[in-house]
Amino acid sequence: MTLSRRDILAGTAATxxxxxxxxxxxxxxxxxxxxxxxxxxxxxxxxxxxTTGYISRNHGYMIYDTLFALDDNLKPxxxxxxxxxxxxxxxxxxxxxxxxxxxxxxxxxxxxxCVASLQRWGKRDGMxxxxxxxxxxxxxxxxxxxxxxxxxxxxxxxxxxxxxxxxVPFMMPKRVAETPADKxxxxxxxxxxxxxxxxxxxPGNLAIYEKxxxxxxxxxxxxSAAGGKIAKVDRVEWYTMDANTAMxxxxxxxxxxxxxxxxxxxxxxxxxxxVKVENLDPTGNMGWARFNHLVAxxxxxxxxxxxxxxxxxxxxxxxxxxxxEYYKVCKSIYPCGTTYETDAGYVNQNVADAKTLLQQSGYxxxxxxxxxxxxxxxxxxxxxxxxxxxxxxxxxxxxxxxDWSTVLQRRASKDxxxxxxxxxxxxxxxxxxxxxxxxxxxxxxxxxxGWFGWANDEQAVKLQDEFANAANPADAKKAATALQERLxxxxxxxxxxxxxxxVGYRDNVRGMIRSPVQFFWNMEVV
Amino acid sequence: xxxxILRRVASTVPVMLIVAVVIFAMxxxxxxxxxxxxxxxxxxxxxxxxxxxxxxxxxPIHEQFITWIVHILHxxxxxSIFTNMPVSTLIGQRLEPTLMLTLTTVxxxxxxxxxxxxxxxxxxxxxxxxxxxxxxxxxxxxxxFVLGYLLIYQFGLTLKWLPTQGYKSPFTDPLxxxxxxxxxxxxxxxIYIALVTRITRASVLEVLGEDYIRTARAKxxxxxxxxxxxxxxxxxxxxATIIGIGIALLIGGAVVTETVFNIPGLxxxxxxxxxxxxxxxxxxxxxxxxxxxxIINMLIDIAYTMLDPRIRY
Numbered sequence: 076m077t078l079s080r081r082d083i084l085a086g087t088a089a090t091x092x093x094x095x096x097x098x099x100x101x102x103x104x105x106x107x108x109x110x111x112x113x114x115x116x117x118x119x120x121x122x123x124x125x126t127t128g129y130i131s132r133n134h135g136y137m138i139y140d141t142l143f144a145l146d147d148n149l150k151p152x153x154x155x156x157x158x159x160x161x162x163x164x165x166x167x168x169x170x171x172x173x174x175x176x177x178x179x180x181x182x183x184x185x186x187x188x189c190v191a192s193l194q195r196w197g198k199r200d201g202m203x204x205x206x207x208x209x210x211x212x213x214x215x216x217x218x219x220x221x222x223x224x225x226x227x228x229x230x231x232x233x234x235x236x237x238x239x240x241x242x243v244p245f246m247m248p249k250r251v252a253e254t255p256a257d258k259x260x261x262x263x264x265x266x267x268x269x270x271x272x273x274x275x276x277x278p279g280n281l282a283i284y285e286k287x288x289x290x291x292x293x294x295x296x297x298x299s300a301a302g303g304k305i306a307k308v309d310r311v312e313w314y315t316m317d318a319n320t321a322m323x324x325x326x327x328x329x330x331x332x333x334x335x336x337x338x339x340x341x342x343x344x345x346x347x348x349x350v351k352v353e354n355l356d357p358t359g360n361m362g363w364a365r366f367n368h369l370v371a372x373x374x375x376x377x378x379x380x381x382x383x384x385x386x387x388x389x390x391x392x393x394x395x396x397x398x399x400e401y402y403k404v405c406k407s408i409y410p411c412g413t414t415y416e417t418d419a420g421y422v423n424q425n426v427a428d429a430k431t432l433l434q435q436s437g438y439x440x441x442x443x444x445x446x447x448x449x450x451x452x453x454x455x456x457x458x459x460x461x462x463x464x465x466x467x468x469x470x471x472x473x474x475x476x477x478d479w480s481t482v483l484q485r486r487a488s489k490d491x492x493x494x495x496x497x498x499x500x501x502x503x504x505x506x507x508x509x510x511x512x513x514x515x516x517x518x519x520x521x522x523x524x525g526w527f528g529w530a531n532d533e534q535a536v537k538l539q540d541e542f543a544n545a546a547n548p549a550d551a552k553k554a555a556t557a558l559q560e561r562l563x564x565x566x567x568x569x570x571x572x573x574x575x576x577x578v579g580y581r582d583n584v585r586g587m588i589r590s591p592v593q594f595f596w597n598m599e600v601v
Numbered sequence: 602x603x604x605x606i607l608r609r610v611a612s613t614v615p616v617m618l619i620v621a622v623v624i625f626a627m628x629x630x631x632x633x634x635x636x637x638x639x640x641x642x643x644x645x646x647x648x649x650x651x652x653x654x655x656x657x658x659x660x661p662i663h664e665q666f667i668t669w670i671v672h673i674l675h676x677x678x679x680x681s682i683f684t685n686m687p688v689s690t691l692i693g694q695r696l697e698p699t700l701m702l703t704l705t706t707v708x709x710x711x712x713x714x715x716x717x718x719x720x721x722x723x724x725x726x727x728x729x730x731x732x733x734x735x736x737x738x739x740x741x742x743x744x745x746f747v748l749g750y751l752l753i754y755q756f757g758l759t760l761k762w763l764p765t766q767g768y769k770s771p772f773t774d775p776l777x778x779x780x781x782x783x784x785x786x787x788x789x790x791x792i793y794i795a796l797v798t799r800i801t802r803a804s805v806l807e808v809l810g811e812d813y814i815r816t817a818r819a820k821x822x823x824x825x826x827x828x829x830x831x832x833x834x835x836x837x838x839x840x841a842t843i844i845g846i847g848i849a850l851l852i853g854g855a856v857v858t859e860t861v862f863n864i865p866g867l868x869x870x871x872x873x874x875x876x877x878x879x880x881x882x883x884x885x886x887x888x889x890x891x892x893x894x895x896i897i898n899m900l901i902d903i904a905y906t907m908l909d910p911r912i913r914y
Binding site: 277478480483526 | 633634638651654681683684685691750753757765766767860861870876877
């Protein structure tokens with residue numbers, strides 16, 4: 076090979092140019108293996124079993140693995156498990172762990188670790204408690220085999236162990252999983268595709284995850300929480316910041332990925348060069364207005380029915396979300412587009428009927444208290460629209476403005492409204508939490524022991540049991556539909572529809588996974 | 602002097618105790634419950650009760666107070682309910698950004714405001730004076746976050762000269778520190794410049810009418826020396842007071858600037874803690890802030906004796 080004088084000159088010029096590159100450009104080259112993310116919330120709690128907070132769940136997915144995981148069709152698939160054997164009487168589940176599973180400290184994952192993890196999860200999670208109520212024995216049989224023996228056949232064993240949202244049954248080393256369920260764990264050793272860098276954790280600012288090089292991913296293609304979890308970057312950094320600051324940082328390329336672009340900023344972010352906005356969540360979020368079933372006037376089923384008839388789902392969604400691309404009128408209590416979606420029993424808006432029903436209910440203008448979280452961009456307008464729709468049928472509505480933390484506290488009160496009690500509050504669930512009659516804690520109707528609002532309906536509880544014990548998908552679907560009809564008939568809550576919160580990312584980010592939950596494996600910066 | 606310092610340090614004890622009682626009582630009277638925030642949206646009342654018990658939040662308030670005070674007396678500010686990290690560690694993580702932001706803001710503001718104030722006083726009643734005072738009014742009335750976002754838009758997003766957010770330590774990355782601290786300093790400094798400029802102008806103006814200034818001019822002193830050696834020196838006590846109070850206010854008041862520029866300082870720590878009702882952090886930080894105020898006030902008092910030899914304690 077010969078070099079001409081021009082080649083040499085060009086080479087020298089290129090070298091000189093590279094040497095004078097601004098520090099930022101050099102950094103950008105070195106940064107390729109780092110994914111900088113603004114997650115939806117500030118990571119404060121590291122124990123995803125102790126809390127149901129979604130940010131702790133997402134942290135859990137970074138560092139822990141699961142025995143089973145839901146795929147794109149929300150069907151449980153083996154994850155840490157290699158073989159599953161179910162006895163013909165459906166009473167014994169034998170699970171064998173895959174080869175090559177290791178904890179971040181280098182020791183092997185054993186069946187004993189998994190048994191301890193399931194037991195701790197079973198003390199905290201609603202589905203876990205149901206599963207353990209029908210469990211006769213859960214034991215480790217050797218190093219790699221877990222045996223679950225049931226007292227009676229139970230239809231949703233794998234759906235429970237593979238549940239996608241809080242609390243997810245994450246596997247932890249036995250020494251960690253033996254922490255009492257009411258105490259927060261301190262050791263963050265997991266066996267997932269990333270390791271938590273606890274030494275550099277700055278709550279409220281930065282959480283760092285390093286690639287776990289010894290992680291042994293499945294061979295199957297990634298499919299929601301299931302399939303091969305391949306960490307394609309060496310490091311994922313979570314930065315906590317305010318929405319406007321996150322928008323600026325994304326536009327200027329200081330971060331790569333923003334997990335939840337707030338509805339009011341979507342249009343601005345979309346217009347920015349080099350930035351994309353996309354909805355990656357197929358099951359979205361379900362808006363709810365929860366009734367207090369203990370306190371007047373919402374302890375009256377006819378009043379609850381009147382309220383449901385007064386409400387128009389699209390009004391909530393138009394006001395809070397605005398862009399129809401990011402909301403969907405959904406008459407089902409399960410996310411539209413999922414297995415159990417149905418319109419059965421939905422109460423359509425009819426203002427005249429609502430007024431009549433309200434009159435018949437004996438309502439005499441008693442105050443109806445709605446807890447309004449003014450610091451929440453979606454729930455605040457939900458509450459305001461609700462108040463207007465109820466005033467339109469002649470109700471005496473009192474919107475009580477407060478921050479979300481205060482709503483969380485106030486909703487625990489069972490007192491009458493003049494002593495700090497309440498009648499309604501607005502909330503939301505991610506679609507993954509309401510995909511079936513058992514995942515949704517809010518579907519429960521066990522009275523004062525249950526979720527806030529304390530609906531008490533034996534028929535609904537029976538239908539949940541029917542679903543849990545269904546022998547086949549058709550029976551499960553039948554029970555799920557019947558439960559929806561029952562919940563609407565009893566005025567369980569007001570369905571405020573389905574909305575989506577898109578992600579924002581730089582156009583050099585690839586490998587995002589479509590799922591109700593945010594995962595960071597498979598993602599890369601090119 | 603030493604007696605004065607000892608007396609002032611001793612006087613912090615009852616003040617801190619009153620602050621501790623007030624803040625503890627106020628937090629317990631404020632609606633909100635950390636246990637429900639920890640438990641998350643799916644938790645039942647039963648689960649929340651268990652968490653409350655595990656955190657000791659179900660104990661009578663006086664018992665909680667005594668436990669906290671005993672820990673404080675042992676130098677332990679407590680542990681965050683959420684992160685399980687010692688409050689002192691969390692404060693330690695956040696102290697440097699806030700101190701650095703305060704320091705750069707004070708240096709920048711004083712360097713701009715004092716000459717401006719002296720100039721305005723010297724040219725009292727002229728267009729220069731009016732312009733400076735107009736700028737001062739603008740500095741007071743311009744919301745901090747608006748200025749912050751305008752700077753970000755211009756220098757971060759349009760010209761791409763500076764990063765839009767973040768903080769780098771001057772000890773590990775001096776250039777990064779310089780680039781990340783410029784806009785927050787200007788943003789936070791505006792109100793402070795306005796304040797110090799006005800006080801400086803008023804103080805110097807008052808002094809400029811004194812006999813010794815006339816004497817200095819009659820001696821043939823050049824105007825610069827008259828202004829800075831004679832006038833400013835004698836007007837220094839109120840200026841030092843306002844600078845000192847300003848430092849104390851900046852340490853606790855940088856919340857908005859820290860939020861807009863994503864600076865992980867004490868301001869954001871306290872706001873996050875309030876939103877989540879993380880009592881130990883709020884209590885610990887307010888104690889630290891109160892202690893800082895007291896110490897700064899003491900330092901101002903000591904500075905008086907250096908600026909004005911007539912003052913003795």
